[in-house]
Each structure stands twice: as C-alpha cells, then as structure tokens.
Amino acid sequence: MFKRLWLLFAQAVTILLAALFIVVTLKPNWLSDESVGSIVSNVTLKEGVAEGDTLSPGSYHDAVKKSAPAVVNIFSSKNSTKPKARKGGKPNSSDPLFKFFFGEQPPDEEPSSSLGSGVLVSPEGIILTNHHVISDATDIDVALSDGRKVKAKMIGSDPETDIAVLKIEAKQLPPPITFARIESVHVGDVVLAIGNPFGVGQTVTSGIVSALGRDHVGINTFENFIQTDAAINPGNSGGALIDTRGNLIGINTAIYSNNGGSMGIGFAIPVNLAKQVMESIINNGGVTRGWIGVEPQNLSEELAESLGIAKQSQGVLLSGVLEGGPADRAGIRPGDVLTGVNGQSIRDVRALLSKVSELKPGTEATFSLLRKNKELVLKVLIGKRPKPKFSHE
Structure with a gap:
C-alpha cells in the first residue's frame, strides 16, 4: 500500500513539474502580476549630466571653434588645356608619390575647375592659399564658413614656395585666424588639419607633428615643411594646420601617397615662411630673391675623389656657370x-639655394671656393632671381 501511494505521489510531482516547465517556457506572464509595459515603465536609466559647458576630456572643440570660421573653400575655374609637366625635376600632381590636396580629375580628362581651401588672415579680407590651387585660374570663388559665396581677386603668388594671396570684399567677415610663433611648434605636438577634402564640406582631423624642417622632398624649390600624420586628402590644399590653441602653424600643401588618399605623411608650409612670402607679395607685388647664375650639384665622396680633393670636403660643385651672370x-x-x-x-645644394635667395639683389657677398685644391675668395654682385617657368599644374 505504501509503495503504491509513493508511486502516485511521484507521478503527480512529475506531471506538475512538466506543466510548470511548459508554462514558464510558453506563457511566463501567467506567473507574473505585471505586464511587459509596466515592467519597462519601472526601469530607471542613468544619464550623464554635463556641468554647464564643460567639454569632454581631451576635446579640441575650443581650438576648432576659434579657427574654423576663418577657413574657406576655394573654387577656381581654368581654361581647358593639356596638363603641363613641371620643369626642374619637380613632380606634378599626377606623380604617383606626391599629391597636392586638390580635387583631381581622371587623367584622360582636361581639367577645367579646381577645388581647394584657404585661410582668412586679416579683417581686410586677405586669404592665404596655395599657388597650385589658383594657378592659371580665370575665375576664383570663395565660400565662407557662413555659407556666403564671394568673388576673390588674386593679389599675387609665389610658385617656388607654393603660396598665393587672395582678397575678397564682403561685410561682416568671420574673425581672421591668429598666427602661432613657429618657435612654439615641436615634434610630437598635437595638431589639427582643417579643410574641405573631396568637397564634402569643412572637416577637421587630428594628428601630431611628425617632423620639422623637412626638405629634399622635391615638391617646391624652397622647402622647409612641417610633416604631420593628421589625415589630409584632396581638397585640403591651402587649408589650415593649427595647434591645440587654435593658432595657425602651417598651410597644408601636399601628401606622400600611392593612391591619392592620406597615408599619414602630409606636408604643410610653416607659418613663418607663409607670412614672409605673403608680406612680400602685398608690399612689393612679389617675392624678390638673390641669384648668382650657377648650376650646382652636391659633392659626394666619389666626386670629391675624382676632383682630387679630400673625401671629407664639404661644399657644392659648380658644374655650370651662366655666361654673363653674376657669378661669371x-x-x-x-x-x-x-x-x-x-x-x-x-x-x-639646398643650403646654397636658401642662402643665396636671402641675399638682396644689388648687394655684394663674399663667396669662398676651392679651385684645384687652392682656397679662393671672390666678391659677387648679387642679381635678381628670374621668375620660375614651371607651375603646379
């Protein structure tokens, strides 16, 4: 009798557990007196509360807010002409390694318009940009940060540093950008690049200063670039490279790239050089540089040995001298x-070019030379450097 009752009890418990499992699986709300809606309504979500205008840690919003209104978009129209190769061994915009931050077109099409950026640097409407952005332009339009579009007049340009100066006439212009002191810029500093890449609209990217005084790049005649890994792409030419205080430290110019996009190696013209060239263009209509009329080449150890001079000798071999020029x-x-x-x-050669260009035409300078292992000192009346024949087309 006892075994029979125990068997009935076990069967009943098994049936109840099976029924409970089915209810929990298929109809869980039968076991609760609250509906799904009431459960959700009782959930409390915790939100972060900003303390006034406090920014997120590490934010560069203030720097961007200060400088971004001064960065403009530039649209330049050109006559349809076949692209010309740059002379003097300089790469052009179709070079597979160096790309100017420029709106590029397919290689089989003749360019008719260009897209770039610029920086408003004075309340009078003076804009700094790259020479290659407005080179040979027949019409230049500037889009301001507030959406207005105005015509721009070219004051002048310097192809050898790739700097151009424009002027616009408009009321209530945005505040101009402030210039940083180049001495305050160091390798490892955080920097921001502002421009209009691919024409998508004003864009800000960040990176660091990778190197200073970068030359021998082969982009411009006179090079002293700030190198940065801030992402910069076509359309950023002439845009601003700023520090975390919102001050201008450079004008974005070119990138090292195999595909036309950013690869983390970008170059900007330092603010001190851009300012120097700009002031010369505004005050004198152009940049005047010294010139002596020689064809120099670097002196390697092998070349020194072939000339019969010490391998450790420093200097520049003058392989050619222009007849009738200052040096001649x-x-x-x-x-x-x-x-x-x-x-x-x-x-x-780079040091010679830089030093001679700093000399004032019409003044005398002392040149030290080696001729057949004999030291020689000559006085040279400095001439005026001719205008370059190449451009950044």
Missing part, C-alpha cells in the same frame, strides 16, 4: 667647389 662676372668658373657664403659654410 665675378670670376667663378665651372669646376669650382663653393664652400661658403659670407663666412657661413655651405654643405649642399
């Missing part, structure tokens, strides 16, 4: 090794 009139001859200018040693 002073007695400098092909084959001379130029070692110094006004007491300052010259190590390579």
Whole structure:
C-alpha cells in the first residue's frame, strides 16, 4: 500500500513539474502580476549630466571653434588645356608619390575647375592659399564658413614656395585666424588639419607633428615643411594646420601617397615662411630673391675623389656657370667647389639655394671656393632671381 501511494505521489510531482516547465517556457506572464509595459515603465536609466559647458576630456572643440570660421573653400575655374609637366625635376600632381590636396580629375580628362581651401588672415579680407590651387585660374570663388559665396581677386603668388594671396570684399567677415610663433611648434605636438577634402564640406582631423624642417622632398624649390600624420586628402590644399590653441602653424600643401588618399605623411608650409612670402607679395607685388647664375650639384665622396680633393670636403660643385651672370662676372668658373657664403659654410645644394635667395639683389657677398685644391675668395654682385617657368599644374 505504501509503495503504491509513493508511486502516485511521484507521478503527480512529475506531471506538475512538466506543466510548470511548459508554462514558464510558453506563457511566463501567467506567473507574473505585471505586464511587459509596466515592467519597462519601472526601469530607471542613468544619464550623464554635463556641468554647464564643460567639454569632454581631451576635446579640441575650443581650438576648432576659434579657427574654423576663418577657413574657406576655394573654387577656381581654368581654361581647358593639356596638363603641363613641371620643369626642374619637380613632380606634378599626377606623380604617383606626391599629391597636392586638390580635387583631381581622371587623367584622360582636361581639367577645367579646381577645388581647394584657404585661410582668412586679416579683417581686410586677405586669404592665404596655395599657388597650385589658383594657378592659371580665370575665375576664383570663395565660400565662407557662413555659407556666403564671394568673388576673390588674386593679389599675387609665389610658385617656388607654393603660396598665393587672395582678397575678397564682403561685410561682416568671420574673425581672421591668429598666427602661432613657429618657435612654439615641436615634434610630437598635437595638431589639427582643417579643410574641405573631396568637397564634402569643412572637416577637421587630428594628428601630431611628425617632423620639422623637412626638405629634399622635391615638391617646391624652397622647402622647409612641417610633416604631420593628421589625415589630409584632396581638397585640403591651402587649408589650415593649427595647434591645440587654435593658432595657425602651417598651410597644408601636399601628401606622400600611392593612391591619392592620406597615408599619414602630409606636408604643410610653416607659418613663418607663409607670412614672409605673403608680406612680400602685398608690399612689393612679389617675392624678390638673390641669384648668382650657377648650376650646382652636391659633392659626394666619389666626386670629391675624382676632383682630387679630400673625401671629407664639404661644399657644392659648380658644374655650370651662366655666361654673363653674376657669378661669371665675378670670376667663378665651372669646376669650382663653393664652400661658403659670407663666412657661413655651405654643405649642399639646398643650403646654397636658401642662402643665396636671402641675399638682396644689388648687394655684394663674399663667396669662398676651392679651385684645384687652392682656397679662393671672390666678391659677387648679387642679381635678381628670374621668375620660375614651371607651375603646379
């Protein structure tokens, strides 16, 4: 009798557990006195509360807010002409390695318009941009940060540093950007690039200063670039590179790229050079540089040995001298090794070019040379550097 009752009890419990499992699985609300709606309504979500206008930690909003209104979009129309190769061994915008931050068109089409950026630097409507943005332009339009579009007039440009100066006439212009001191810029500093990449609209990207004084890049005649890994793409040409205080430290110019997009190596013209060129264009209508009329080449150890001079000798071999030019009139001859200018040693062609360009035309300068292993000092009357024949087309 006891075994029978126990069997009935076990069967009843099994049936009840099976029924409970089915209810829990298929109809769980039968076991609760609250509906789904009442459960959701009782959930409390915790939201972060901003303390006034406090920014997120590490935000660069203030820097962007200060400088972004001064960055403009530039649209330039050009006559349809076949693209010309740059002279002097300089790469052009179709070079697979160097791309100007420019709206590019398919290589089989003739360019008729260009897209770039610029920076408003004065209340009078002066705008800094790149020479290659407005090169050979027949019509230049500027889109301001508030949406207005105005015509721009070109004041002048300098192809050898890729700087151009424009002027617009408009009321209630945005506040101009403030210039940083180049001495305050260091490798490792956080920087922001502002421009109009691919024509999508004003865009801000961040990175660091990767290097300073970058030359021998082969983009411009006179190079002293700030290198950055801030993402910069076609359309950013002439845009602003700023520090975290919102001050201008450079004008974005070109990138190293195999595909036309950002690869983390971008170049900007430092603010001190851009300012110097801008002031010269505004005050004198252009940039005047010294010139002596020589064809220099770097002095390698092998070349020094072939000339019969010490391998460790520093200087620049003058492989050619322009007949009737300043150097020729002073007695400098092909084959001379130029070692110094006004007491300052010259190590390579870039240093010679930079030093001579700083000399004022019409003044005399002292040049130190080696001729057949004999030291020679000559006075040269500095001439005016001719205008370049190449452009950034």
